[in-house]
Amino acid sequence: MIYLKTAEDVELMRISNRIVAMTLGEIAKAVKPGVTTLQLDALAEDFIRSQGAVPSFLGYAGYPNSICTSVNDQVVHAIPSDYVLKEGDVVSVDCGAQINGFHGDSCYTFCVGEVSEDVKKLLRTTKEALLLGISKAKSGNRLGDVGHSIQEYCEGKGYSVVREMTGHGIGRMMHEEPLVQNYGRARRGLLFREGIVIAIEPIINMGKRGVYLEKDGWTVRTADGLPSAHYEHTVAIGTDSPDILSSFEYVEQILGTNAL
Ligand code: MF3
């Protein structure tokens, strides 16, 4: 069942998502060679709590931390550790926060120092695919329009769409219906209407789409060892334009011209 949100609910979700956006901004300041992913996690948890919110991920299905920090060929859900980020790495930081009963969810893939042109192109394409998918999230369009546009754009550049993980409805629960696939057929699936709020999150591999789950039960890796990228926004379906509740403005203010 899909839980439609009132205009007031959407405003509360904007608050949750602003906290997530600001947390990612704090992460942007800290991502550098020499920093561990566990340090990023501590910083995120402290910042979220300083805003009076609660990290959505912590304790979710037993997840041990407040963010996911997936490096290079780690696709999603990598647990922060004493791994030291090094020049040339990319790290996707997925973050959720709950306040006033509603969750926010967003993810950004950061470069650590200078990163190869190939990898930068993967990141750029994935972020563009997110924005393209979001542009379809309005009344009268269908869920399949989002996935189809993301798939067509990324596969057109020679990349592949990971199918095992999807975006999702979001609200009082972090994961609600519907599933938001990053592939599919245009003009098919759920008809969008005002009040639907979804997290759109393309997960795109440089090489083949195959992935496997590590023995820790969380970390997903590419089968071919090539890098993967992930960007996510929480979006409310508007009448004539999508209403993006999360934001990369804090991140990109910090990254400046280094933002992809
Ligand atoms: N934002 C992630 C997603 O939508 C949720 C991660 S849940 C966690 O898939 F438990 F792994 F943190």
Ligand code: CO
């Ligand atoms: Co999500």
